[in-house]
Structures are given as structure tokens and as C-alpha cells.
Amino acid sequence: MPELPEVETIRTYIDEKAAGRRIENMIIYLPRLIKNRSGDELKQALTGRRITGCSRKGKYLFLHTDGAMSLLIHLRMTGSLIYETGKGEEIRAQRIIFMLDTGRLIYRDIRTLGCLWLVPSVGLTGIQGYDTLGPDGNSPDFTAAYLYSKLKTTHRKIKPFLLDQTQVAGLGNIYVDEALFLAGLRPSRRCDAISKAAVQRLCEAIHTVLAEGLANGGTTVRNFIGGSGKEGQNQSHLRVYGREGKPCLACGTTIRYVKLAGRGTHYCPHCQR
Ligand SMILES: [Zn+2]
Structure with missing residues (x-):
């Protein structure tokens, strides 16, 4: 998608x-x-x-x-x-x-x-x-302070929270997996158990992966083509999404694939806690 x-x-x-x-x-x-x-x-x-x-x-x-x-x-x-x-x-x-x-x-x-x-x-x-859309994940309104205020009031798991468009808009399965990897957070972590420092990292990670995706003209995993009919290039820059069974780029541990809230989820069991 x-x-x-x-x-x-x-x-x-x-x-x-x-x-x-x-x-x-x-x-x-x-x-x-x-x-x-x-x-x-x-x-x-x-x-x-x-x-x-x-x-x-x-x-x-x-x-x-x-x-x-x-x-x-x-x-x-x-x-x-x-x-x-x-x-x-x-x-x-x-x-x-x-x-x-x-x-x-x-x-x-x-x-x-x-x-x-x-x-x-x-x-x-x-x-x-x-x-009812929340702030775009790449907008100046999407700050660590905003994210922390939302996370501390809910016991949901972080991945489904980030997919909820009323909390933060624009993220889907690929960029959520990428951002959680970059922030070193397990997709199943409970929102209210994430420290302020980790929320800061997560907010920065979301801005980073979206900016990278934009700079590369989007990610083409299956069908995406841009308005000019060209495919995106970001798929060759992904850190964890689609890399199940392969070694983590940071530590070499095998990337795991699980279903979380019905969505295919990729993470490194060593780097993401
Ligand atoms: Zn790792």
C-alpha cells in the first residue's frame, strides 16, 4: 500500500x-x-x-x-x-x-x-x-512532545498505535517497521512503557525514514509507480522490512518475521527491545 x-x-x-x-x-x-x-x-x-x-x-x-x-x-x-x-x-x-x-x-x-x-x-x-487525521509523520507538528503525550495514555502495542492514522498520519507497514528498527524498539512494546528518551529516538526515526523514502521517490515493493510511471527506489535502502531470515545490518542476528495485530512485522530480536 x-x-x-x-x-x-x-x-x-x-x-x-x-x-x-x-x-x-x-x-x-x-x-x-x-x-x-x-x-x-x-x-x-x-x-x-x-x-x-x-x-x-x-x-x-x-x-x-x-x-x-x-x-x-x-x-x-x-x-x-x-x-x-x-x-x-x-x-x-x-x-x-x-x-x-x-x-x-x-x-x-x-x-x-x-x-x-x-x-x-x-x-x-x-x-x-x-x-480525523493526526499530524503527518513528517510535519513539524509531529514532535517528540506530541508523541509522548499520546503514548503515555495508552497501553496499546506501539506498532498498531503508529498505524492508527488519527494518531500520526501517513505511516503504513513498511515505514513503521523501518522506524521501529531505527529507534531500537520492539514492535510489541507497550506505548506507556516507552521512556522519554526512546520516544525522542522514535520521533526522529519516523522523520528520518519518511525523508529517506521521499528522497528515493518512494518504495516499490509490489505495484507502486509514481505519477510519471516510474518505480520508486527506496526498496533497496530498507533496513528491516522484507529482510526476514537475513542478517541484521547492525548486529548480524537473523531478522524475525511475526504477525502483529494481523500485520506482517519484521524486527531484529537483538537490536529492538
Ligand atoms: Zn540487530
């Missing part, structure tokens, strides 16, 4: 290419991806509108228009946005096409689990998952 760096990689590209373009028509192959309106309603609200930009919060993309309504998108497992100016040849798994005055913006999705919503351009969206 695309996480903050992957979604941000797409956002940057789409913002650069689609901002200022006018939506002239839409082809909706799979209307059920639009969760709160019909395909016709979406078409009616957005056709003729100019795209003013693309922003991101957590793993959500917000395609802003100059009209009253805009488009909120969650890519889930295999969703992606592509901008292209070719001759209009068919793209694999294309689900919705925005015909622009210059080029086409294509929502593609192999497993079709993505979600699109028509939302007001300003104010609350009414989409619960979006309106």
Missing part, C-alpha cells in the same frame, strides 16, 4: 502537471470507486472546472478545483494517478480518465480497492477518515 512518501511522490508530479488544466470530460469505467456520489454526479460537478492543485494529508490526495466541489482520493492497495499527454492509448487498469485541455489524468487501480469522494473544496470534507 502506498504510504506517505509514495503518495507524496504522486502528489508532486500531479500538482506539477495538472494544476491549471481544465477538466473537459470524464470517462468513468468503474463508478463504484466513487463512494459518496454517482458517476454522473461526479461528472456534472467537475466537468468544466479547472484543477488548481493537488495536496496530500496522510495517505489521501486532494485534487482541488476552482469550483465548489473537489476530489478526495485514497489509493488503498494499488491505486495510482498518472498524467500523460500521449495519443490516448489504453493504460492497464485504467478506471477513471479525466480528459484535460492538455493531456489526461488517469486513475488506475489493479485491485480496485481505491476510494474517491466528491467533497466540498473548503472546510470539512465529511469523510471521517480524512477529517
